[in-house]
Amino acid sequence: MHVVKARVFGQGECGKCGDDIPRIGFEFAFQPIVSFKAQSIFAHEALARGAQGESADSVLGQLTPENRYRFDQECRTRAIEQAAALGMPESLSINFIPNGVANPRACIQRTLRAAANCGFALSRLIFEVTESEKVADPEMLVRIFREYRKLGIKTAIDDFGAGYAGLNLLARFQPDIVKIDIDLIRDVDSNKTKQIIVENIVSLCSKLNIVPLAEGVETFDERDFLLGIGIDLMQGFLFARPAFKAMSPVDPIAWSTR
Template identity: 55%
Template sequence: MTRIPLRNHAQHIQSDESCAICGDGAQLDFDFSYAFQPIIDIRTRQVFAHEALIRGPGAEPAPSVLERVTPTNRYQFDQACRVRAIKTAAGLGMQSRLSINFLPNAIYRPEVCISTTLRAAQAYGFPIGKIIFETVEGERIDDGKWLAEVFREYQRIGFSTAIDDFGAGYAGLNLLADFQPDIIKLDMGLIRDVDKRKTNRVIAAAVVGICAELGIKVVAEGVETRDELLCLRDIGVELIQGYLLSKPLFEGCMPDADIVLPL
């Protein structure tokens, strides 16, 4: 999908079919649902957020859905994902924040395209202040300044923002210099065996220090062992996501009472 630069968009908006379908949430020819994986604040022993992870309608793995996404339906899929995630979370009575992956290269004009999300939040009674938008895992960000522009608009409206896979490939210090999100998620490649690998530990600690100076929360994702958790706690990471604490819950969410920390 070719994005029209924001500064040139006004003269094209009336003829752009993608903007026309933003308002009515055009139907896809396949169905999907969500699993929700909690992000735990190990300091307060509360669920900080649940990340919405795409699944098939019968809990089939994400690739079974994502393989149906094409350049033609990419925009509709991004819009439908937002609505479905909010509707499902509200139906579960989710009290934590809700983190929704989005496709930055599927967005033309954020202040227009966000209207579907705002309508869904209002319709299902889910506060926009509890919604986090994070860049989708593995999504190539061709224009970091464009992503920063999208994120600023989301923050202006009242959403929180997150950079996923920080330190892997496309999301790194250059992007952080252009824009300071509310949250960054350390890439699981950096987290794996962080207790055993000095280089990983030093880098993770340095990022935590930078984020503390900038007022950015840090999430460690993909935490699988107690030793990784203890190491991350010792370098100042308070928000943990991973199989050690909980696998994704298909059409379910975790109450604070169910949190068990192996500390």
Template identity: 50%
Template sequence: MAFQPIVDVTDGSIFAYEALVRGVDGSGAGAVMSKVTHDNRFAFDQLCRRRAVELAARLGMTTRVSINFMPNAVYQPELCLGTTLAAARRSNFPIDRIMFEVTEGERVEDRPHLVNILNEYKRQGFTTAIDDFGAGHSGLNLLAEFQPDVVKLDMDLVRGIDTSRARQAIVNCVTRLAYALDIAVVAEGVETRDELAALRRLGIKLIQGYLLAKPAFEALPAIDAAALKTRRRAAA
């Protein structure tokens, strides 16, 4: 796993660290995911959960660890949580500091099953998030059936938002909708100070991207203090 922080740019605090799958040779998520099949998907999903929690504890993480899960690998939510709960107990890592993300881009044929998974996770005390919001198969229909704790805006909506009137309008509407439903909003893939400034003007304070920190392999990366200082000067 590599870890990348989600930063609250109002004060520089860490909201969560997302656990990003990597190969043992350092290869990226795409290379790893290409080897996931129907036959090994459940075992892979369970291993990722366990490894993320164990590493979070070993690294002394004091905020949330965000874990992507594969809904098509979950046959019964309460039973499939056993590995995560056992890893949290062994590692003495509080379950209320575990956030589960489901990627909106993953096609789920049985949406009621996905909603059932998310409801069970929330009932168990986990934070829930919809990742890549705005780029997938569910969108507002999923949001109407289940309100997660967090939505993470797809990076294609964020990229170049400072010069795109259309992206600004879309993100503004999605953000207002989320806040009306008491859902936090994370902007992913932020790479420039101008993008950060535009997102702040739209009321988004939770930021993830290379501008603030690149993922670090089995480590917690430092935040780029210069980017935050630039933001504070601009806000002033």
């Protein structure tokens, strides 16, 4: 386990996630991220769901400037606790809200405690920031990423190619993983424009020592094209759908070659 000696900040030090702020009810579904070359699960992404399995939108639609800090904190700690309870042996990928972090060092303390209490090594954590959310303070996001890297936590940009951050964020900080947005992956095997864009993202990642990951892979043709341009990590319905409060096994057919 990655052992961290750090000062534990109290809730009141940033005043953003105190007990007086109402909680949002939610659970998690877990979807595997696979390494095709190894034909194994690389990680599981924790996807927010309603208490009865309702969509992520039903949960995220309840976020306000007042409760986003607390929600972000509880997402991290509960994802770790649920992964540990499931006996997850692989890495755990968790989305976080960059605008929901008031102080990088203070806001990571609950995560560190949860990981220590569950025996979950920090090196098995991946924190994803979605490119589709407009980051209020890009320099703060860079400080957050750097703080996580010091602790041994991996970082990823989610939905790359779909939103606000993109190349400007890569110019400031190079995460461990870039997750290429599903809209670029859909029908990439037959869409020449998408092929050019995705190929250039893969080339850029290679030059910056970043691992590319394809989101939303649903067909064998998409999979085979992506393999052909050097993408090994994939996620999508071809391999497994998210499982509510459980880990999805990979469909063995997804490994087959044609």
